[in-house]
Amino acid sequence: MTGAAAAPAEFAHPALFYGNDEEYLAGLVPFVTDGLALDQPVAAAVPHARLTALADALGADAAQVTLIDMNEAGRNPGRIIAAVLHRFADTYPDRHVRIIAEAIWVGRSDIEYPACVQHEALVNPSFLGRAGTIVCPYDITHLAPAVLADARTTHPLLWEAAARYPSDHYAPDDIIDRYNQPFPAGVDAAEILVDSPADVPIARHTATAHALRLGLSEDRIPDFELIVTELITNSIEHAKSPCSLSIWRHTDYLACEVRDTGHITDPLAGRRPATPGQFRGRGLLLVHQLADLVRTHTGPTGTSQYALLRLSGPDQF
Numbered sequence: 001m002t003g004a005a006a007a008p009a010e011f012a013h014p015a016l017f018y019g020n021d022e023e024y025l026a027g028l029v030p031f032v033t034d035g036l037a038l039d040q041p042v043a044a045a046v047p048h049a050r051l052t053a054l055a056d057a058l059g060a061d062a063a064q065v066t067l068i069d070m071n072e073a074g075r076n077p078g079r080i081i082a083a084v085l086h087r088f089a090d091t092y093p094d095r096h097v098r099i100i101a102e103a104i105w106v107g108r109s110d111i112e113y114p115a116c117v118q119h120e121a122l123v124n125p126s127f128l129g130r131a132g133t134i135v136c137p138y139d140i141t142h143l144a145p146a147v148l149a150d151a152r153t154t155h156p157l158l159w160e161a162a163a164r165y166p167s168d169h170y171a172p173d174d175i176i177d178r179y180n181q182p183f184p185a186g187v188d189a190a191e192i193l194v195d196s197p198a199d200v201p202i203a204r205h206t207a208t209a210h211a212l213r214l215g216l217s218e219d220r221i222p223d224f225e226l227i228v229t230e231l232i233t234n235s236i237e238h239a240k241s242p243c244s245l246s247i248w249r250h251t252d253y254l255a256c257e258v259r260d261t262g263h264i265t266d267p268l269a270g271r272r273p274a275t276p277g278q279f280r281g282r283g284l285l286l287v288h289q290l291a292d293l294v295r296t297h298t299g300p301t302g303t304s305q306y307a308l309l310r311l312s313g314p315d316q317f
Helices: 021-037 048-064 077-089 113-126 145-154 172-178 197-213 218-239 283-290
Strands: 014-018 042-046 066-069 097-101 132-139 157-159 164-166 190-194 243-250 253-260 293-299 302-310
Touching (some): 014 021, 021 042, 048 066, 077 097, 077 283, 077 293, 113 145, 113 293, 132 145, 145 172, 190 197, 197 243, 218 243, 218 253, 218 302
Parallel strands (some): 014 132, 014 157, 097 132
Antiparallel strands (some): 157 164, 190 243
């Protein structure tokens, strides 16, 4: 006798369009309280100011919600899937979870945005087969029309103050391809050629000297050394060819690029959480956790991985 097939896990990923603070709370507070009433785990990962307002509106219910400051946890959009969404959801593998995840807000820079919108496009495939609802708020009053158009392309469902409906423009693969863009070229970049694993120590030492000269603080040097090591090692191992490392200052960042002749065909590379007992394949994941921003430009003729660390100056995240 053959048993009935299990029902597919229900997963929803709506964009919530809000025009003001009242609409923000009117859309999200019931989402939280309804989940709590159903005994569903709930997390809210939003920028700090929004987090405070949401907690105040929830009152005593806020104590039952995992509150996450997205200014910190999501300052690199490439770490959100593994370090925010899955870190929470995987704590409850057999339960429907509810997550508020505001990854795009006013103040995100032009260089961050491609990574932000690619993140949104990858949420659905990263949760394939899982149960949950991840709602992503969008400020329709202050975000650019192009950003809202992209939200319709990265989210299969749209929530507004008076309506909820499927998106007619949902096409996440188009977004992944469109924002597969090179980072602005470095001015007076120092370039280091790396032919084999034996060259990694001297490349790392040379890169560190350049980083200090360009203003990276001493306390970020260990992060930078790990980033450089992992990017170079990953490049040599997977591209099977020499690579080049370039370092330069881009506005308030130290930028480094590792370029090779390989082609990354998995857009979730570095964003997918490691599985228990996984000892290999963590390099790009580690880079995403350590860097303040990671961008990738890849194609049949080669790949550039860009990792940025903030230099001195006011925190803009």
